[in-house]
Amino acid sequence: MAGKKISAQFKEGILTNNPVFVQLLGMCSTLAITTTVTNALGMGLSVTAVLICSNILISALRKIIPNQIRIASYIVIISGFVTVVEMLMKAYTPELSKSLGLFIPLIVVNCIILARAEAFASKNAVLPSIIDGVAMGIGYTVALILLAFIRELFGSGTLLGYSVFGDSYQPVSMLVSPAGAFITLGFIIAAVQKILLRKKDRDFRKQHESGDGSDD
């Protein structure tokens, strides 16, 4: 793992192993808060901040935490950072904190953070763990913004709160409802899978062509 390239880690976090579109983690907050791009950005940055901090601490303490109680220890560390983020948001961005509501404290149980702690930070040194936190955080934020972009643009006719299509546009209000979240996410996941499959297919062919020069 130590020899893993930084660019590969980023590619994994944003596309090939995207926490939302490929790993399907943290669905609850993803579906609930992506009604506006502002919410998505706020949520994405909060999760990224918590993810980086918890990855650092868990990776640093990975040799001290006993194996049997590791999940409990991770949760304690994560909830500590979530509390910090929550208080900071209440103090400096009260409006955003109000519109995200319960979903900020719920970052504690966001699967992405626990999954990265268990799958990566607990097995790797501090520096790769930071990069992993950044990459996965960006992947999560990008996914949220993409979803929220489609839902806000067509579902309320606005972007970041500004009207886009003018007053005559009749918004597809179903898109901002939970059903719209599921349908939009389904289409995005299908598109991402298509891209990934095509890439895999191309790599496979390239390998075989260089091997025996088969007819394809």
Added chain:
Amino acid sequence: MPDLLTVSPSPHIRNGITTRRINIDVIIAMLPALVWAVYVFGFRSLFVVLVSVASCVIFEALFELVVRRPVTVLDFSAVISGILLGFNLPATVPLWIPIAGGAFAMIVAKGVFGGLGKNIVNPVLAARVFLFSWTRVINTFSKPFSALPVFSFSLEEADIVASATPLSAMKNGGLPDFSLVDMFLGTKSGCIGEVSAILIAVGGIYLLIRKVISWHIPVTYLGTVMLLTFIFPPSGTDALQFMLYQVSSGGLILAAFFMATDYVTSPTTPTGKMIFGIGCGAITVFIRYFGGYPEGVSFSILIMNLLVGYIDKLTKPKRFGGVPKNAKQ
């Protein structure tokens, strides 16, 4: 070569019934209601239905071309979806409503699941619920026999003599302004295809005689609604009268004959069909009584659509000879 022995897997007996023939029967059965709609709401209603049919056919063909699947518009199932979608809209809608509805029905509710036979919910009802996005637009009903401009893309407010539907009147705790004769004949405000209870029932009976549908779903569906509304009328109204108003209003009869009976999204066994019909009826009444919307037919069928797989599993008949006579279950 008569001397050759043909060995093939079953089925060996074919009766020549194709998807296409069944679908043509369904279209014939819907025509009386359509003719009546033209009489009540003018040619605007026919135009809305035609746009809706064109939208369904074009979007299905386009989607199948894009995903490189064989184009199946010639089996007429998209045409039926189009007519039913038009039937579910008031004649006053701007034309982008049937276009958007057709796209949603054919692409999101049917195409991405694999096309005809693989969709889990009725595409038309899914589209109708999708169109609730524009609640005000699709809930503006014109008074019967008020002349509507036929070809304009969207009607001006001044063109529409708005009228409350029987269901919204009952939702507000009362009986509709229309007489029961109006209700069953269809001289009342409402969606294009659901105004005349009698003519829709005639079409339904045609389908029953042609054996396109079986009696199980319509009878249990309508029976459940009748029973529940007869036992629990709101205080101060005559139970029989209330029951008749409930049965004849909204899309209930249209849905019971034409949408709940969709082969793809309803159970296969007779017992399963009856469970399905009772479920639809109960949920319809619950939504009409306690829900936020005046009409519960679309939601009830969509909810029961999702349960079809389980109902089929539960009511699977035992294979002949598969279980010994005295065996324990």
